[in-house]
Amino acid sequence: MHSADRLARLFLLPLFLFVAAFFLLPMVRLIGVAGSGPNGMAEYLAILTNPRHFATLVATLTLSAAVTAATLAIGTVVALFLARNRFFGRPLLVSLLTLPLAFPGVVVGFMVILLAGRQGLLSSLSMGLGLGRWVFAYSMAGLFAGYVYFSLPRVLVTLMAAVEKLDPALEEAARSLGASPAQVLRDVTLPGIAPALVASGAIAFATAMGAFGTAFTLATRIDVLAMTIYTEFTLNANFATAAALSIALGLITWVVLALARNLAGAGVAAAG
Numbered sequence: 001m002h003s004a005d006r007l008a009r010l011f012l013l014p015l016f017l018f019v020a021a022f023f024l025l026p027m028v029r030l031i032g033v034a035g036s037g038p039n040g041m042a043e044y045l046a047i048l049t050n051p052r053h054f055a056t057l058v059a060t061l062t063l064s065a066a067v068t069a070a071t072l073a074i075g076t077v078v079a080l081f082l083a084r085n086r087f088f089g090r091p092l093l094v095s096l097l098t099l100p101l102a103f104p105g106v107v108v109g110f111m112v113i114l115l116a117g118r119q120g121l122l123s124s125l126s127m128g129l130g131l132g133r134w135v136f137a138y139s140m141a142g143l144f145a146g147y148v149y150f151s152l153p154r155v156l157v158t159l160m161a162a163v164e165k166l167d168p169a170l171e172e173a174a175r176s177l178g179a180s181p182a183q184v185l186r187d188v189t190l191p192g193i194a195p196a197l198v199a200s201g202a203i204a205f206a207t208a209m210g211a212f213g214t215a216f217t218l219a220t221r222i223d224v225l226a227m228t229i230y231t232e233f234t235l236n237a238n239f240a241t242a243a244a245l246s247i248a249l250g251l252i253t254w255v256v257l258a259l260a261r262n263l264a265g266a267g268v269a270a271a272g
Helices: 003-034 040-049 051-084 090-097 105-116 121-128 140-165 168-176 181-192 194-210 213-217 225-235 239-264 266-271
Strands: none
Touching: 003 040, 003 239, 040 051, 040 239, 051 090, 051 140, 051 194, 051 225, 051 239, 090 140, 105 121, 105 140, 105 213, 140 194, 140 213, 168 181, 181 194, 194 225, 194 239, 213 225, 225 239
């Protein structure tokens, strides 16, 4: 046996211990708690049979899909511009755009309140113009803005790297053959960065599905799956339902990430 093989097998033990401690054992315990309630294993169907839980699931999926679409659209435009242009202050601009990576969700929620809360900037501006008080921080619109702000730097970093690796000769060849800028974007640029789009989109979707801090900060009129789990666990002491909803949330997110990896292959695996 080669020394490299022996070393690899030696590393299997700490790897197994890590996976067991931080994934297998917690998941087994979570599954057991979900089946220990008065409904038994039928608790797993609560997300479909309970009207409130089902509505929350639909709202969470819709919000996550909208956040993913908006983040990819904005991120693609910004990434193409920043990757193709060099100008004074560009490093500072990139640093500012990626600054939200350093913020927890609670801080992002607080920033949304400062922007669109009852005493926020938009509210003061609209009142000054005699247009009434504009407040949307405590609604799905506020959560949407917070999630986009939170997800954008994660998408932007991945897409910028993909655009910079794209061969400019391909686009030049398309232009020389008479392709318009829109055709070059559609037929050359977007297919070239498709793996990065899938990877970053999956990350944005997974982040929006499970994000809690921002929703908790803005939770006046918001009912998403993460908040429902928190309510069932802390306020209702309904551990079985909270565990079942947690497993459902994890499975949905895992399926999306698995599909993303299958669609884009190694590109997604590397980016994730």
